[in-house]
Amino acid sequence: MSTHQTDVVVVGAGAAGLAAARGLHERRVDFLILEARERIGGRAYTIPSSDGAFPIELGAEFIHGEAPQTHALLRESGEAALQTAAADFVLRNGRLERGSDRWSAVERLFGSVDLGAPDRSVDALLEGARRSGYSDDELRTARTFIEGFEAAITSDAGSVALARQWRAGVDTSPSRPDGGYGPLLAFLAKPLGDRLRLNARVEEIRWSRSGAYVRAVGGEELVQIEARRVIVTVPAGVLHAGDVRFTPPLPARTRAALDAIAMGPVVKVMLEFESAFWETVDAGRFRDAGFFQAFECEIPTLWTRLPQRIPLLAAWAGGGAVARLEARGADAIAEALATCRSLFPSVDVRAKLRAVHMHDWQTDPLSRGAYSYLRVGGGDARDALALPVDDTLFFAGEATSADDPGTVEGALRSGERAVAQVL
Numbered sequence: 001m002s003t004h005q006t007d008v009v010v011v012g013a014g015a016a017g018l019a020a021a022r023g024l025h026e027r028r029v030d031f032l033i034l035e036a037r038e039r040i041g042g043r044a045y046t047i048p049s050s051d052g053a054f055p056i057e058l059g060a061e062f063i064h065g066e067a068p069q070t071h072a073l074l075r076e077s078g079e080a081a082l083q084t085a086a087a088d089f090v091l092r093n094g095r096l097e098r099g100s101d102r103w104s105a106v107e108r109l110f111g112s113v114d115l116g117a118p119d120r121s122v123d124a125l126l127e128g129a130r131r132s133g134y135s136d137d138e139l140r141t142a143r144t145f146i147e148g149f150e151a152a153i154t155s156d157a158g159s160v161a162l163a164r165q166w167r168a169g170v171d172t173s174p175s176r177p178d179g180g181y182g183p184l185l186a187f188l189a190k191p192l193g194d195r196l197r198l199n200a201r202v203e204e205i206r207w208s209r210s211g212a213y214v215r216a217v218g219g220e221e222l223v224q225i226e227a228r229r230v231i232v233t234v235p236a237g238v239l240h241a242g243d244v245r246f247t248p249p250l251p252a253r254t255r256a257a258l259d260a261i262a263m264g265p266v267v268k269v270m271l272e273f274e275s276a277f278w279e280t281v282d283a284g285r286f287r288d289a290g291f292f293q294a295f296e297c298e299i300p301t302l303w304t305r306l307p308q309r310i311p312l313l314a315a316w317a318g319g320g321a322v323a324r325l326e327a328r329g330a331d332a333i334a335e336a337l338a339t340c341r342s343l344f345p346s347v348d349v350r351a352k353l354r355a356v357h358m359h360d361w362q363t364d365p366l367s368r369g370a371y372s373y374l375r376v377g378g379g380d381a382r383d384a385l386a387l388p389v390d391d392t393l394f395f396a397g398e399a400t401s402a403d404d405p406g407t408v409e410g411a412l413r414s415g416e417r418a419v420a421q422v423l
């Protein structure tokens with residue numbers, strides 16, 4: 001076993017860990033950043049298309065809301081953000097119609113939540129809405145969006161936290177980094193040199209008020225690092241699974257915060273075609289389409305890369321929709337193609353398919369889900385998880401971001417917040 005000493009160890013080189021490492025680097029703090037994968041980026045995972053012509057996002061893709069950190073980094077790294085404003089279509093009775101108000105049912109539903117009342121599940125909220133006269137169509141639309149956007153299991157997700165988030169404003173026409181998130185995170189990693197260790201999976205953190213020993217494995221090698229402080233950015237799902245052992249165990253306050261946070265599942269299938277065939281279907285009616293909704297399909301949402309005109313469709317299901325797919329043992333790729341066929345019955349979509357790309361975030365032991373949501377009664381669990389433990393352990397990552405949970409922006413900002421706490 002090799003042993004090292006440093007001031008701060010950062011665990012995980014996703015957006016949060018890289019932002020933390022950058023902050024430490026800029027302040028000339030001695031640190032090491034340990035990443036279990038062979039690559040940086042974590043749940044932001046950009047790969048090239050099969051001909052190398054455009055980027056494909058297997059994880060994070062959009063920039064939601066103002067996202068000041070993300071935009072600042074884009075500017076610094078010379079990358080551009082592209083706005084997605086485009087037409088939406090909804091499949092109704094076998095026909096694709098323009099759907100201009102795709103968020104209104106959700107907005108009305110969350111607008112009705114009494115933020116001071118005891119929390120209840122999204123299912124209970126939907127049931128109340130049904131009794132107060134919402135139509136089946138509105139309820140289905142609301143459920144699909146809550147599942148899809150929040151990756152929420154509606155029987156488990158708290159309605160108060162989601163209502164707060166939606167009332168604060170949800171960005172209905174987000175942007176995207178032009179070249180994907182990959183270059184942005186590579187830019188953050190660039191100055192780190194050999195302080196960034198890939199293939200280094202942290203197994204155990206032995207901690208006390210005076211510091212910590214971090215034990216990591218990389219291939220055959222076992223490394224022990226003595227550090228004054230540790231910033232832990234692994235996903236909440238990894239912490240839930242106990243894959244990083246804390247000795248002694250984390251205090252009850254931190255464990256309670258973790259228990260109140262769930263990891264939501266997402267299926268994202270990237271379908272690469274020979275051509276952007278939908279642009280010519282029906283005399284070009286869908287040439288400027290951004291999103292397609294097919295509520296009756298198991299994978300209900302599809303989107304294009306507009307304003308980039310490239311032959312790629314993303315098929316998306318989140319939260320309960322994924323749980324239902326899994327319960328049926330359904331094949332995600334077959335279901336994604338089935339959605340395409342329902343939307344474009346005149347096209348032989350399989351014949352036009354060039355490649356399919358996806359990553360299973362649920363079974364990936366280094367993510368164990370896509371992104372977090374708050375369970376019923378979750379309240380301020382994200383802030384509670386972000387509280388330092390004995391001035392030695394500091395938690396960061398999207399799950400600790402009360403303002404921008406489940407996003408790259410939230411992860412970036414949490415990394416910077418952790419550095420401020422450490423200092």
Ligand SMILES: Cc1cc2nc3c(=O)[nH]c(=O)nc-3n(C[C@H](O)[C@H](O)[C@H](O)COP(=O)(O)OP(=O)(O)OC[C@H]3O[C@@H](n4cnc5c(N)ncnc54)[C@H](O)[C@@H]3O)c2cc1C
Nearest residue numbers: 012014015016036042043060061062202397398407408411
């Ligand atoms: C399919 C999908 C789509 C998404 N879409 C969007 C979107 O459009 N816009 C958006 O803003 N966000 C989106 N997100 C969420 C976004 O990707 C995350 O919020 C963000 O990337 C999380 O960053 P993080 O640093 O908190 O965690 P991560 O990126 O998960 O980083 C944590 C790192 O820790 C590493 N790790 C885990 N265990 C260990 C260990 N034991 N030792 C060492 N390292 C370890 C992991 O490998 C990982 O690299 C999406 C996520 C998914 C999965």
